[in-house]
Amino acid sequence: MDIDRIIEKAGGADEIAALAGVGLEAVRKWRQSRMVPTKHWPALLRVPGIALQDLTADLTTTETQQEQERETDVSNPCPPGANAALVLADGTVLWGRGFGAHTDGAVGELCFSTGMTGYQETLTDPSFAGQLVTFTFPHIGNVGTNADDNEAPKMAALGAVVKEDITAPASWRSHEPFAAWLRDHGRAGISGIDTRAITRTLRDNGPQTAILAFPEHGRIDTDSLLNRARQWPGLEGMDLAKEVTRPKRVWTEGVWHSTKPVRENRRRVVAMDYGAKDNILRCLVTAGCDVTVLPATATAEEILELKPEGVFLSNGPGDPAATGTYAVPAIRKVLDANVPVFGICLGHQLLAQALGGKTYKLERGHRGANQPVKDVETGRVEITSQNHGFAVDEKSLPTDVKVTHVSLFDGSNEGIASTTKDAFSVQYHPEASPGPSDSFYLFERFVAVMDRRAANSTNAGA
Numbered sequence: 001m002d003i004d005r006i007i008e009k010a011g012g013a014d015e016i017a018a019l020a021g022v023g024l025e026a027v028r029k030w031r032q033s034r035m036v037p038t039k040h041w042p043a044l045l046r047v048p049g050i051a052l053q054d055l056t057a058d059l060t061t062t063e064t065q066q067e068q069e070r071e072t073d074v075s076n077p078c079p080p081g082a083n084a085a086l087v088l089a090d091g092t093v094l095w096g097r098g099f100g101a102h103t104d105g106a107v108g109e110l111c112f113s114t115g116m117t118g119y120q121e122t123l124t125d126p127s128f129a130g131q132l133v134t135f136t137f138p139h140i141g142n143v144g145t146n147a148d149d150n151e152a153p154k155m156a157a158l159g160a161v162v163k164e165d166i167t168a169p170a171s172w173r174s175h176e177p178f179a180a181w182l183r184d185h186g187r188a189g190i191s192g193i194d195t196r197a198i199t200r201t202l203r204d205n206g207p208q209t210a211i212l213a214f215p216e217h218g219r220i221d222t223d224s225l226l227n228r229a230r231q232w233p234g235l236e237g238m239d240l241a242k243e244v245t246r247p248k249r250v251w252t253e254g255v256w257h258s259t260k261p262v263r264e265n266r267r268r269v270v271a272m273d274y275g276a277k278d279n280i281l282r283c284l285v286t287a288g289c290d291v292t293v294l295p296a297t298a299t300a301e302e303i304l305e306l307k308p309e310g311v312f313l314s315n316g317p318g319d320p321a322a323t324g325t326y327a328v329p330a331i332r333k334v335l336d337a338n339v340p341v342f343g344i345c346l347g348h349q350l351l352a353q354a355l356g357g358k359t360y361k362l363e364r365g366h367r368g369a370n371q372p373v374k375d376v377e378t379g380r381v382e383i384t385s386q387n388h389g390f391a392v393d394e395k396s397l398p399t400d401v402k403v404t405h406v407s408l409f410d411g412s413n414e415g416i417a418s419t420t421k422d423a424f425s426v427q428y429h430p431e432a433s434p435g436p437s438d439s440f441y442l443f444e445r446f447v448a449v450m451d452r453r454a455a456n457s458t459n460a461g462a
Contacts, residue, residue: 002054003034009049019043023197025163084190084214086110086132086161087225089232090205096192098214099166100182105225106158107232108132110210111389112199114368119160120149120181121432126244126275127345127387128157129317130235132210134198136368141166141189144174145181148256151277155185156244156317159212163195188214206363207389209234235389236361240318241274241327241346245296254286255279263288267450270294270308274323274346275316280431284312287443297326300333309450310340313347315429320349320359320390328353335421340453342446343425345388348416351425355418358396362412365389366427372408373415373428381408382439385432392416392427422449 010016013027020026020040030036036044036055044050078085084098088110112134113122119140122133140162166178166189182189190212202208211229213220251271269289271281274296284291292306296316303311311334316323323346331354334341343351349359366386373384392413394403405415405426417424430439 003031003036006036006044006050006054007031009054010044010047016044019047023194023200025194025197078218078220082192083218084188084212085220085222085225086190086193087211087213087222087229088201089209089226089229090201091226092201093222093226094190094193094198096190097165098188098190099179100160100188100214101186102214102216103159103188103212104215105211105213105228106132106188107209107211107228108158109235109389110134110161110198110202110208111365111367112136112195112202113387114370115385116369118149118369118432119178120145121151121277121279122387123155123157123160123187124149124151125277125315125387126152126156127277127315127317129240129244129275130238131157131317132159132161132212133157133367134161134193134195134202135163136195136199138163138195139167140164141178142169143171144169144177146173146175148173151279152244152246152275155182155187156275157187159187160189161193161195161198161212162189162191163193165191188212190214203364207234207361207365235317236319237322238318239322239325241296241316241323244275244317245273246276246293247295248298249293251281251291251293252285253278253282255282258286260286265451265454266290267309267447267454268292268307269310269312269450270303270306271312272296272298272303272314272327272347273316274314274327274350276314277429277431280312280314280344280429283431283440283443284446287440288447296323298330300330300337303330303334304337304339308339309453310342310446312446313341313343313350313425315345315347315387317346319361320346320353324350324353335418335423338421340422340446340449341425342423342442344431345386345427345429348425348427349388349390349392351423352392352397352401352416355401355416355421355423356396356398357401357416358393359390360393362389362391364410366407366409366412369432371428373405373426374408375415376404376406382428384414384428384430384439386428388427422453 082095086094116137369385371386415426
């Protein structure tokens, strides 16, 4: 088999990769092995000039049989050099090298994140619960991990999918290697994966269920894994906020190394924890809030009992319609009590429902630190960090709710505001600061609303 001649007949590496439905990394491996796996032969035989004898030339009967056995005997040990597998519900099987904690199969929604940094913050963001995260940047884990970069006490994502093997930490901030950190959290990762191919699959075909297996015994039954992946129900209709929310607590820590002066007249804020990132709470404190955090299931009565000057609705995972069954009634009572409300991500979607709107599942979720969003009123473009697979349906919004922000990627909704209540929200994460400070004004706007309310109350009393 003259692999270089076959690639040339197909029109080049890009063309043969697209034809076979693989990435360029796979084509590179074909060149190394001087062999095209038999499962791709039917696709290549459709190319004018490629015949069966081209694919079978110089391939001995023994080699052909071995290749067929690797394709069909799913209970065999992993191929040489591999000890883990990622199996997609569409039948794709990707072999790789596992690291972190062993698992017989972590199943969830496979997604990708385009951030070049912040992998630890990503994996501990509670919004990633129920998901396996593919990182498009090839070098993940190389700066190790540290306690400061966690966004929650536990890793929320089900696992990490990366291209290159993890190297020794190369940062003075590192306290622990990435693989050891994953073991501590009971999660697995897999390297040696063509992450660009996964990204194209998710981009073109929408969300995929997948299962990551890194078994201690080393044998992987891909048929069984595929069956488990296809049985997983998906995130639609799934309420995950209850799984990641934390108990009531008072939060006092502000943004690190902030140069903003400490306010004397601070505002009482109740933060609803649907899966809150710690840095959101830090931003509220730095903006001038005294923050009490309540769990996702807190009732309106429990919220209003604290006499808040404002209520914050946090980010979180899962289907907003499912979480909304108990969260939306509480939010509506808070709005009826005329308390200012500010929401982020899932909180944005819940506020939209409370104001009369609906949400839907995106064909392609937004995840990464380079997402452009336009402020409709000012025309200003913010570079934002995002992590969401659902969105607010603008067509469902009532006339007393206006659109404030839109995505410049796909035109989906990124922000709303009520015209009759002091309530507004954004889909993206202003606390992640990819700009780096493009979006902090939203926290200041929230505090300004409460300041105005307090001033009006004082003047009315006078």
